[in-house]
Amino acid sequence: MTPATEPPPRGSLLLDDQLCFALYAASRAVTARYRPLLEELGLTYPQYLVMLVLWEQDAISVRDLGTALQLESSTLSPLLKRLEAAGLLRRERRPDDERSVALRLTEAGAKLRDRASTVPPAIGDAMGLTPQQDALAKQLLRLITTNVTENVHH
Template sequence: MSQASVEPSVELGVEPSQGSLLLDDQLCFALYAASRAVTARYRPLLDELGLTYPQYLVMLVLWERDSISVRDLGASLQLESSTLSPLLKRLEASGLVRRERRAEDERSVAIRLTEAGAALRDRAATVPLAIGDAMGLTPEQDVLAKQLLRLITANVTNG
């Protein structure tokens, strides 16, 4: 699969086309296209692990913090419990996680990694490297891109 080399023209200080209805002037389309391209690049890597992209995100949180409430997991991933529940059921059916009622609060469910879920972390270690290579950003561009995307998310969420 060949990669297209695209050199984005970045002119700092240039005003965006105000009120433009040209597709190329829409930040939302640039975000949408980038998201689809990145998610598609993950697919073959995650297929080898038996995970979908949303399941991979759940596993990233659990590899960082093994026992977490469904509520806190949803907050970390910015997902509603109605979206999270089917993901967790599939991960549990595949033997990667288990759901447990918390002793201190029976209404709260904790998600924990199984031995197989913890072991999958080692196999997944190559995924971020492969995605980083595919993105082709310098370390500085990587940091800047994340900062800008987090700012957009915060502004749109709180706006």
């Protein structure tokens, strides 16, 4: 892949000039690559994201999980119900704050982590990026997210 030598003209309506389309196509391709790997774990991609957060930080509040995943509680609730029905997590009222719900991994949810450890390397291999390209891609995507999010509120 060769980098573009010149940026597209401002206001170009050519599909190949649209960064948003490149992001969309990449997201679809990567999510599609996840699908067979996650099916083996019995998870959808959004459920996998929830599990990643719980494997990193068990006993997280629903609010903090929503913040971490940038999802509204209305989107999270059905995901959490399905994961709870699958026996991977349980929701508990926090004793110090009855209004707050803590999410905890079950034994099955914790054990699933070992099986899931093959997913990141498989996705990394599919992407074919060097460690430096991987770090740069994440840095740029996070910058885009921050910039677009901040501009929405101005």
